[in-house]
Amino acid sequence: MxxxxxxxxxxxxxxxxxxxxxxxVLGDIDLAVEAGASVAIMGPSGSGKSTxxxxxxxxxxxxxxxxxxxxxxxxxxxxxARAHLRNRVVGFVFQGFNLLPRVDLAxxxxxxxxxxxxxxxxxxxxxxxTLARVGLQGFETYLPSRVSGGQQQRVAIARALVTxxxxxxxxxxxxxxxxxxxxxxxxxxxxxxxxxGITLVLVTHEEDIAAYARRLVxxxxxxxxxxxxxxxxxxxxxx
Amino acid sequence: xxxxxxxxxxQSMKANRMRSMLTMLGMVIGVAAVILMVAIxxxxxxxxxxxxxxxxxxxxxxxxxxxxxxxxxxGTGAAPTLTTxxxxxxxxxxxxxxxxxxxxxxxxxxxxxxxxxTVVAGTTASMLVVRDWPLVSGSAFSDADVRSxxxxxxLGRTVATNLFGDEDPVGKTIRVKQxxxxxxxxxxxxxQSLTGQDQDDTILVPVTTAQRKLxxxxxxxxxxxxxxxxxSAEVMAAAEADMTGLLRQRHHLPERADNDFDIRNLTALxxxxxxxxxxxxxxxxxxxxxxxxxxxxxxxxxxxxxxxERTREIGIRIAIGxxxxxILLQFLLEAVILSxxxxxxxxxxxxxxxxxxxxxxxxxxxxxxxxVVGAFALASAVGVFFGYYxxxxxxxxxxxxxxxxx
Numbered sequence: 124m125x126x127x128x129x130x131x132x133x134x135x136x137x138x139x140x141x142x143x144x145x146x147x148v149l150g151d152i153d154l155a156v157e158a159g160a161s162v163a164i165m166g167p168s169g170s171g172k173s174t175x176x177x178x179x180x181x182x183x184x185x186x187x188x189x190x191x192x193x194x195x196x197x198x199x200x201x202x203x204a205r206a207h208l209r210n211r212v213v214g215f216v217f218q219g220f221n222l223l224p225r226v227d228l229a230x231x232x233x234x235x236x237x238x239x240x241x242x243x244x245x246x247x248x249x250x251x252x253t254l255a256r257v258g259l260q261g262f263e264t265y266l267p268s269r270v271s272g273g274q275q276q277r278v279a280i281a282r283a284l285v286t287x288x289x290x291x292x293x294x295x296x297x298x299x300x301x302x303x304x305x306x307x308x309x310x311x312x313x314x315x316x317x318x319x320g321i322t323l324v325l326v327t328h329e330e331d332i333a334a335y336a337r338r339l340v341x342x343x344x345x346x347x348x349x350x351x352x353x354x355x356x357x358x359x360x361x362x
Numbered sequence: 363x364x365x366x367x368x369x370x371x372x373q374s375m376k377a378n379r380m381r382s383m384l385t386m387l388g389m390v391i392g393v394a395a396v397i398l399m400v401a402i403x404x405x406x407x408x409x410x411x412x413x414x415x416x417x418x419x420x421x422x423x424x425x426x427x428x429x430x431x432x433x434x435x436x437g438t439g440a441a442p443t444l445t446t447x448x449x450x451x452x453x454x455x456x457x458x459x460x461x462x463x464x465x466x467x468x469x470x471x472x473x474x475x476x477x478x479x480t481v482v483a484g485t486t487a488s489m490l491v492v493r494d495w496p497l498v499s500g501s502a503f504s505d506a507d508v509r510s511x512x513x514x515x516x517l518g519r520t521v522a523t524n525l526f527g528d529e530d531p532v533g534k535t536i537r538v539k540q541x542x543x544x545x546x547x548x549x550x551x552x553x554q555s556l557t558g559q560d561q562d563d564t565i566l567v568p569v570t571t572a573q574r575k576l577x578x579x580x581x582x583x584x585x586x587x588x589x590x591x592x593x594s595a596e597v598m599a600a601a602e603a604d605m606t607g608l609l610r611q612r613h614h615l616p617e618r619a620d621n622d623f624d625i626r627n628l629t630a631l632x633x634x635x636x637x638x639x640x641x642x643x644x645x646x647x648x649x650x651x652x653x654x655x656x657x658x659x660x661x662x663x664x665x666x667x668x669x670x671e672r673t674r675e676i677g678i679r680i681a682i683g684x685x686x687x688x689i690l691l692q693f694l695l696e697a698v699i700l701s702x703x704x705x706x707x708x709x710x711x712x713x714x715x716x717x718x719x720x721x722x723x724x725x726x727x728x729x730x731x732x733x734v735v736g737a738f739a740l741a742s743a744v745g746v747f748f749g750y751y752x753x754x755x756x757x758x759x760x761x762x763x764x765x766x767x768x
Contacts, residue, residue, distance in 0.1 A: 182761040
């Protein structure tokens with residue numbers, strides 16, 4: 124795929140101040156991700172995967188280096204501009220689903236549109252259509268607690284999709300799911316990647332989940348250990 | 363956007379119905395207390411003001427002194443030291459506008475089959491000037507009536523009602539202590555005095571008639587008290603000094619002797635009463651406002667709990683694109699809605715309570731639009747003030763920390 128990369132990281136680093144002194148979580152990360160790519164980031168606990176995801180999702184700011192998302196240098200942006208990026212450019216999917224327990228599924232999916240300034244009726248209509256795309260038509264008025272974990276994660280994916288973002292960040296999206304459901308969710312992701320060209324970056328520690336991505340980045344102690352292409356979704360799709 | 367956030371705030375309040383209601387209760391009590399207390403305070407002030415206005419302005423009352431008889435000290439007004447001549451002399455003073463001597467006594471009055479016990483006050487026509495007391499019918503007795511000790515009478519409204527009902531009493535003859543009197547005038551209603559007496563329960567007759575025919579004593583020409591109206595508020599002090607000098611001279615009091623009379627500045631007393639009432643009503647309002655502030659602190663408390671409880675929700679909202687001001691607005695709106703609903707219920711309770719107070723205790727209450735609007739404004743201000751801190755705390759949460767919060 125042509126065009127400039129969607130994500131560019133240059134000498135990116137992240138330190139945390141703790142009582143014991145400064146802890147470097149991410150050392151010196153250089154990474155470029157083309158639009159339409161699918162990348163799996165793997166690594167042991169404490170390797171900095173989640174911190175990297177939070178920075179990519181504009182939830183956290185790097186201590187050093189440059190992060191360019193969709194042509195914009197994120198370091199130079201204020202709170203509101205980063206909120207805008209989170210809303211329009213990035214869709215986040217969490218391990219723990221993170222749905223609002225008190226409102227129904229359509230309302231959950233519609234939430235990003237609220238902050239995008241879309242009118243109420245239009246929000247609900249778009250949310251219901253997006254729920255249908257992830258295979259959840261008829262569940263619109265259910266509360267999150269009434270549906271299964273796999274269905275909740277589908278709702279979370281619909282919520283990530285509803286503002287038509289260019290990038291989906293999935294932080295251990297199958298960590299709370301059984302094996303069969305995990306593969307269903309991954310097929311949904313790869314399908315979106317293939318059909319809509321949505322760039323996918325996911326963090327996992329399961330080999331068979333990582334195998335759905337076409338590119339695999341190994342992270343150890345805040346540094347990139349390896350960065351290689353994989354056989355791609357076809358290879359992992361049939362366990 | 364605001365409408366959506368309002369809906370969200372409403373949702374979250376519905377989800378914690380019990381808690382929201384208890385929080386509002388603080389507001390309800392605060393607002394109700396403010397409205398009720400201000401209504402009672404205003405009512406008290408208004409009834410005092412009305413009493414003062416009914417009394418007449420720049421008034422002195424000169425009372426005859428006390429007397430000691432065989433070791434038994436009688437109260438003020440018991441000694442027959444003031445006379446109508448004293449009153450006439452006081453009237454000559456430059457600071458004095460009008461003077462009315464007064465010799466009151468209690469008597470049974472009879473008209474046809476009706477009878478009534480009332481205060482019969484011997485006085486002059488100037489009484490109506492001094493007390494600023496208009497007639498609704500007939501006229502006052504004349505100075506000639508006073509000179510000749512005529513048997514004419516002016517009735518207060520209460521007496522007229524009890525003796526005549528709806529009939530016009532002017533021209534009729536009543537009997538006071540078996541003596542016939544012709545009714546020449548009917549006084550306008552004056553209402554209660556500062557001390558709660560019915561000022562309309564009285565009959566005015568010429569002072570000479572009272573002295574000679576009704577309440578005769580062994581000291582001819584004495585009166586119980588003299589009412590004096592000064593020309594203006596500024597000359598009150600001078601008038602008091604002149605009257606004291608004049609009366610001491612007339613009574614031939616030696617240098618060191620005590621006054622055998624007592625001058626009271628009624629206007630000053632009334633102003634003190636008004637001042638007291640004013641301070642009271644301000645105090646009532648202030649105490650009530652404290653409960654409003656306590657209600658506000660209740661809101662802040664609940665909002666802080668709510669922010670902590672919903673830390674994860676806030677994290678999610680930030681992650682999907684909420685700006686800090688969206689979060690701030692959401693929690694602020696929640697606090698304001700809580701306080702406004704509480705305020706509305708409180709206003710109803712306060713007005714209801716004021717009306718109930720009026721019906722049960724029969725006190726005067728005044729509910730002004732200003733006090734209700736003021737309570738609303740205060741409550742919204744309290745909501746914003748105490749809602750802002752929790753809301754800002756919510757908005758300043760770090761998204762990564764908020765999402766990690768369990």
